[in-house]
Amino acid sequence: MRKTYRILPVYTGDVSGAASALYELGGMTVIHDPSGCNSTYNTHDEVRWFDQESLIYISGLNDIDAITGNDGKFIDDICFAADKMKPRFIALANSPLPYLNGTDFKGICRVLEEKTGLPCFYVNTNAMHDYTKGQSEAFLSFAVKMLKGTEEKIRCGINIVGMTPLDFTSTDIYITDGHETVSNWALGTSFDSVMNAAKAELNLAVSSSGIAACEYMKDKFGIPYIKGLPWNGTVKEYMDVQRSYSKNYIVGEPVISGSVAAYIKETYGLDFNVIATTEITDGLLLGCDKRCHGEEEIEAALKDAETIIADPMVRLISPDRAKFIELPHFAMSGRLYRKQIPNLLKPEEYLYGIK
Amino acid sequence: MQTSSDEKVLIGSASFPKPFANGLEFNAPAHGTWNIVHIGFRIPGAHQIYICADNCLRGVVMTAAEMGELGRFSSVVLEEDDMTHSGRIEETTIEGVTDCLNKLSKIPPVVIIFPVCVHKFMGCDIGYIYRQLESRFPDVKFVRGFMDPVMQKRGTTPDQRLRKAMSDIIPELPLNADTVTFAGSDMPASANDFKTILESNNMTVKDTADCRTLEEYYSTGVSSLFICQYPAGLMATQAISKRLDRKYIYAPLSFSYDTVKKELSESGLKIPEGFFENGIRACEEELGRLKKLAGDTPVAIDYTAVPRPLSLARFLLDNGINVKTVYLDALDPAEEEDFRYLAENYPELVLHSTIHVVNRRPVRCAGKVLAAGQKAAWFEGTGNFVNMVEGGGLYGFAGIAEFIRLMEEAFINEKDLRDIIPRKGLGCRSCI
Numbered sequence: 001m002r003k004t005y006r007i008l009p010v011y012t013g014d015v016s017g018a019a020s021a022l023y024e025l026g027g028m029t030v031i032h033d034p035s036g037c038n039s040t041y042n043t044h045d046e047v048r049w050f051d052q053e054s055l056i057y058i059s060g061l062n063d064i065d066a067i068t069g070n071d072g073k074f075i076d077d078i079c080f081a082a083d084k085m086k087p088r089f090i091a092l093a094n095s096p097l098p099y100l101n102g103t104d105f106k107g108i109c110r111v112l113e114e115k116t117g118l119p120c121f122y123v124n125t126n127a128m129h130d131y132t133k134g135q136s137e138a139f140l141s142f143a144v145k146m147l148k149g150t151e152e153k154i155r156c157g158i159n160i161v162g163m164t165p166l167d168f169t170s171t172d173i174y175i176t177d178g179h180e181t182v183s184n185w186a187l188g189t190s191f192d193s194v195m196n197a198a199k200a201e202l203n204l205a206v207s208s209s210g211i212a213a214c215e216y217m218k219d220k221f222g223i224p225y226i227k228g229l230p231w232n233g234t235v236k237e238y239m240d241v242q243r244s245y246s247k248n249y250i251v252g253e254p255v256i257s258g259s260v261a262a263y264i265k266e267t268y269g270l271d272f273n274v275i276a277t278t279e280i281t282d283g284l285l286l287g288c289d290k291r292c293h294g295e296e297e298i299e300a301a302l303k304d305a306e307t308i309i310a311d312p313m314v315r316l317i318s319p320d321r322a323k324f325i326e327l328p329h330f331a332m333s334g335r336l337y338r339k340q341i342p343n344l345l346k347p348e349e350y351l352y353g354i355k
Numbered sequence: 356m357q358t359s360s361d362e363k364v365l366i367g368s369a370s371f372p373k374p375f376a377n378g379l380e381f382n383a384p385a386h387g388t389w390n391i392v393h394i395g396f397r398i399p400g401a402h403q404i405y406i407c408a409d410n411c412l413r414g415v416v417m418t419a420a421e422m423g424e425l426g427r428f429s430s431v432v433l434e435e436d437d438m439t440h441s442g443r444i445e446e447t448t449i450e451g452v453t454d455c456l457n458k459l460s461k462i463p464p465v466v467i468i469f470p471v472c473v474h475k476f477m478g479c480d481i482g483y484i485y486r487q488l489e490s491r492f493p494d495v496k497f498v499r500g501f502m503d504p505v506m507q508k509r510g511t512t513p514d515q516r517l518r519k520a521m522s523d524i525i526p527e528l529p530l531n532a533d534t535v536t537f538a539g540s541d542m543p544a545s546a547n548d549f550k551t552i553l554e555s556n557n558m559t560v561k562d563t564a565d566c567r568t569l570e571e572y573y574s575t576g577v578s579s580l581f582i583c584q585y586p587a588g589l590m591a592t593q594a595i596s597k598r599l600d601r602k603y604i605y606a607p608l609s610f611s612y613d614t615v616k617k618e619l620s621e622s623g624l625k626i627p628e629g630f631f632e633n634g635i636r637a638c639e640e641e642l643g644r645l646k647k648l649a650g651d652t653p654v655a656i657d658y659t660a661v662p663r664p665l666s667l668a669r670f671l672l673d674n675g676i677n678v679k680t681v682y683l684d685a686l687d688p689a690e691e692e693d694f695r696y697l698a699e700n701y702p703e704l705v706l707h708s709t710i711h712v713v714n715r716r717p718v719r720c721a722g723k724v725l726a727a728g729q730k731a732a733w734f735e736g737t738g739n740f741v742n743m744v745e746g747g748g749l750y751g752f753a754g755i756a757e758f759i760r761l762m763e764e765a766f767i768n769e770k771d772l773r774d775i776i777p778r779k780g781l782g783c784r785s786c787i
Contacts, residue, residue: 003431004429004430004454005416006455006459007426009425010412010416011409012413013408013410013412013413014409016413034472035504038380039390039414040411043414044413044414045413054715055712057379058379059380060508061505063506064509066472067476080360081379084712096411096472097473125410127410128409128410128433128434129409316425334420334421335787336786336787
């Protein structure tokens with residue numbers, strides 16, 4: 001059955017993804033949820049608590065407020081917190097119960113803007129999607145609400161879009177082809193930095209979470225974008241590297257996996273097919289790649305595998321005979337393999353066993 | 356007095372039992388307390404199945420993963436279509452659980468099912484789900500858990516109901532007058548006067564928090580007496596004693612000598628001669644050592660360390676220990692007398708919320724602070740802390756003396772705060 005998981009964990013959810021995306025941007029993120037989401041997020045899906053604070057809260061929704069749709073309390077509590085904490089903006093994230101009772105988040109945002117004078121936006125989550133969806137919605141909503149157009153351009157300026165600790169451990173992006181980083185969305189960054197984004201000449205979506213914001217900036221500010229991780233200091237579209245069908249698979253988020261597969265093809269001449277296991281895949285896969293949803297589909301897709309590059313937990317559903325190269329992914333195995341997560345941008349450190 | 360909208364309030368000005376106003380909540384990254392996954396795994400051989408949305412599932416599945424227990428854990432993901440099609444949520448739950456069980460190499464004898472808030476709000480027919488599952492798996496005992504944090508603040512919590520559901524499967528066995536069981540807690544009884552007295556009375560002592568096999572867990576059904584020492588386990592203990600027609604005692608760790616004497620005296624157990632005097636002497640000796648060591652060092656306590664933090668604060672303050680702050684968000688009605696006493700005699704004692712919106716960063720006082728509990732340690736930014744949750748299985752004079760000894764040890768030896776407190780479920784295996 002597609003919806004059951006025997007042994008694999010689910011990926012980090014959309015609510016945590018939204019919180020992760022906005023963590024460093026100086027705003028206040030409020031998850032309208034009883035109590036589960038904040039504990040899950042700050043225990044399993046967030047690594048920055050000890051070193052960097054952020055205004056991530058839950059509403060502490062109870063059954064009566066959920067049944068009666070007591071938005072007044074939600075609004076008052078947010079106003080109180082905003083007055084105390086003076087955030088740059090307010091972001092609201094949804095969860096299953098407010099989703100079920102049809103809470104009017106956009107309306108609440110309008111009320112909050114009137115009451116607090118702060119920009120306020122809704123991140124369309126409901127806890128039923130994975131982190132890429134939540135991050136994507138958060139980056140897009142932030143861009144739509146906060147970014148302003150500008151005539152000023154930074155020559156060869158580039159925004160890195162779609163980077164959070166759920167996929168990346170490092171912001172060390174070595175770009176030596178003349179591009180200069182304007183902003184990072186949103187790891188090792190700041191509100192002021194991302195507010196410069198419209199000055200860039202190019203956007204680089206380093207994960208599927210960054211695509212929607214890049215599309216928006218393309219339409220709104222005329223900033224083109226390409227997708228992929230920069231290898232050997234060069235910004236390059238990973239979809240341009242053609243790959244053929246093979247029984248070598250790389251399992252995970254499509255832009256990162258596709259980029260690694262492109263690197264392998266160009267460096268070692270080997271074909272690896274992407275098994276995309278996160279939600280956003282439109283336009284991100286080649287014909288030889290595949291999208292899988294859930295444990296059963298991933299297990300079936302790996303049945304004939306000769307080599308697998310994936311999070312160590314995927315080994316639990318992989319055929320024994322397949323060669324397995326571990327590439328721990330925080331959004332899947334969380335803290336279990338955190339110490340072993342390599343810098344994705346240094347493939348020589350984790351692909352040494354590929355030959 | 357009104358509840359405070361600030362993050363802290365002096366106890367002399369605090370309202371009871373709700374010192375702080377409700378509002379948005381922060382979650383401090385200290386996770387030694389047990390959640391429903393840890394609690395459920397206390398039934399040996401039990402398998403847990405959660406039926407919920409992705410984001411909710413992530414927390415519980417990673418809890419199991421970090422315990423190294425994914426083999427005893429399965430999940431069914433709810434999606435939008437389960438909420439928009441009439442009857443779909445029941446179907447997904449029944450077929451999902453069936454699929455999970457059929458995928459296991461062996462059908463487990465006990466399966467704990469966790470529906471969630473959404474099942475309740477959809478008006479899901481839970482009874483129908485269990486009837487179907489019980490007819491498909493007649494040899495399985497289904498424990499009726501719930502993961503509905505929306506009920507956390509009103510009525511019984513998911514934690515309390517799970518403990519009750521777990522005790523509901525303990526069978527009624529022929530009474531053995533010489534067997535007593537500690538029930539409802541997660542921490543096995545350790546330095547515990549009840550345990551000492553029971554053993555000196557040649558009684559057989561069992562503990563639901565320390566069963567190695569399912570048979571051992573079931574065998575607690577012979578007990579003539581159940582002893583509960585953790586508030587969240589009281590409902591379960593009351594329920595099993597009523598169902599089996601047995602007695603129970605409720606006695607959480609208290610730091611009042613009089614309360615200990617009263618509870619032990621009223622237990623009906625034969626107290627060895629000189630037990631109280633010797634116990635108090637041992638406590639006083641430890642206190643003397645602690646005072647000598649800690650001097651005027653500020654002390655902070657939190658509600659996760661012991662079930663009665665105000666009792667601890669009162670005891671320490673009355674004995675010259677410099678307790679400055681108690682971290683808690685609500686007050687247990689059972690602590691009203693201690694609250695009134697402290698408000699009158701130590702009105703400057705600070706009550707500090709752990710979830711208030713301004714609490715996102717540790718207080719990190721200058722100078723050494725001795726803490727009791729992980730949250731107090733995190734907020735104070737100190738590695739000198741007693742690493743304990745739920746009272747640690749302590750009780751009575753032995754428990755008090757042990758707790759003071761742990762404070763002495765914590766004062767001398769700094770712990771690795773950053774390594775310890777992100778680990779979930781203190782006492783459980785942690786693979787991180």
